[in-house]
Amino acid sequence: EPEVTQTPSHQVTQMGQEVILRCVPISNHLYFYWYRQILGQKVEFLVSFYNNEISEKSEIFDDQFSVERPDGSNFTLKIRSTKLEDSAMYFCASTGAGGINEQFFGPGTRLTVL
């Protein structure tokens, strides 16, 4: 069964460093998303991406964040200068045509900023 994959599973970085989180969405999906979940809190929407551009972004998704689909399979989230409060589990998700169908999530990348 097709699934969303994410790498790395765990990333540890120093405050102020740049990180890139990688995702491979399900191959025939067209809509891509990033969410995050701070430990013990609810899952929060960060950004949606369709047709090679951002469809919507939340207040969390400030200038320190960017997304890219560099090729036909990868979808990345970059945090330019990490802060302690960026420590969270980051989930990538994708949806098929129409965008109103099931969103399938990857296993997540746990980001720890020291």
Added chain:
Amino acid sequence: SQQGEEDPQALSIQEGENATMNCSYKTSINNLQWYRQNSGRGLVHLILIRSNEREKHSGRLRVTLDTSKKSSSLLITASRAADTASYFCARGGSNYKLTFGKGTLLTVNP
């Protein structure tokens, strides 16, 4: 708040019993999706129910939706210890993003 909000926050039952979790929301939805999350792990999609549907089944799972009350429920029948997890409802709006609630922590005791 526009989020789905689940209740109870925590539920502890014995294996074999049924578990019912509820979700309420405040704004209109296109669909409502239920997910399971084992501790520290990813989100597993369970069921999607659209705004024009009232009930859906998948194996031991039954989801109902009452748009007039802006509420949904997830029923797990004949629970197993392996069902122990957090369960989230997520509201899907017209802009396709999902808005999650805080979840219900279900513990099924063997």
